[in-house]
Amino acid sequence: MDITNLVREALELQATHAALVDVLDLKFNEEFRTLCEKNTCGSYNKNWMCPPAVGPISILKEEIFHFKQGLLLQTVHDLKSSFDWKGMMAAGVKHTTIFRTILGSLEINYALNDNLPLNAGPCTYCAKCTFLENEPCRFPDQAMTSVEACGIDVLTLEKSCGMPYYNGKNTVSYVGLILFNVDV
Ligand code: SF4
Helix, strand or coil: CCCCHHHHHHHHHCCCEEEEEHHCCCCCCCCCHHHCCCEEEECCCCCCCCCCCCCCCCHHHHCCCCCCEEEEEEEECCCCCCHHHHHHHHHHHHHHHHHHHHHHHHHHHCCCCCCCEEEECCCCCCCCCCHHHHCCCCCCCCEEEEEECEECCHHHHHHCCCCCCCCCCCCCEEEEEEEEEECC
């Protein structure tokens, strides 16, 4: 398989930017967990795929290093203003739809069924995560943790791929990463 086709596929499926990454180049920062603990996104201790339920970064790293390559995806969305909270939430939903569509395409069209998708923010597959009801995850095959929860230094990763991390005034950008193994 020509692995560069995955970038083209992602762009055709509405990623604004896409790049291939080598998993060995990922940089991790344990301090990102401190940000999670401050609950700035409001999902700390509320979702199976967020800290603390998702487990420590050390365990997530073990999972990540089962894979060799990744497809880094960024979607960029216009906002009415920098205070457009509703627009940011809607953009997050749109990003996840695009992310899951690209993931589905990698599985169906490129047989990359053995993968690890890392999205942006909490898992939103269910309207209300069963974590809040003290019940097991209802759809473990669909559940996705995030690049942030794994402690991945997204800014450094974007820079190393030549991907912009700021896309202009009144925009919001979301990033996801799909890990897989391809013999090249
Ligand atoms: S699939 Fe549903 S229950 Fe499982 S982590 Fe995601 S939102 Fe929670």
